[in-house]
Amino acid sequence: MNWIKKFLNEFKDFALKGNVMDLAVGVIIGAAFKDIVTSLTENFINPILNFLTGATGWRFYSWPEIAAFGSAFLTAVINFVIMAFILFCIVKLVNSLTNIKLKKEDEKPEEPAAPTTKVCPYCLTEIAIGASRCPHCTSELNQ
Ligand SMILES: [Zn+2]
Structure with a gap:
């Protein structure tokens, strides 16, 4: 049916x-x-x-x-x-x-946009979500 x-x-x-x-x-x-x-x-x-x-x-x-x-x-x-x-x-x-x-x-409310940034766990600055190394403190980020 x-x-x-x-x-x-x-x-x-x-x-x-x-x-x-x-x-x-x-x-x-x-x-x-x-x-x-x-x-x-x-x-x-x-x-x-x-x-x-x-x-x-x-x-x-x-x-x-x-x-x-x-x-x-x-x-x-x-x-x-x-x-x-x-x-x-x-x-x-x-x-x-x-x-x-x-x-x-x-x-209708729009779906929230996918996040494009994340926070570096070492220096707590906002960086690009795909980054594997922080541009501020140069720490390597394991994803
Ligand atoms: Zn950092």
Whole structure:
């Protein structure tokens, strides 16, 4: 069962590192933008093409129809803006959570550095830890 825990932890790190978030945001924005393009096609380009080519017979669209096209497109744009805003809030939230996590890791006390000096047992001065002879009293030090 330990490897499952390890796997989940690794996945959590991977998901929080931002790569997955960026990817997910890209996919969602792309899907939402596709709705705008679809709406643009259905509500503006198709009616114009139908009118120009006479596919639906030569007729002018009525004002209520044109208004319906316009409001459908406007709805798609508003949906996109709302969704982008919500996404922005989610990304900000996740980023701040990640930052809190990183700050906590920063607050961990650093491991004490390995000693680089020792005290000569003969003259009691501080000398380099690797010294085999004291530079002050020239005593030989058996390590
Ligand atoms: Zn010494």
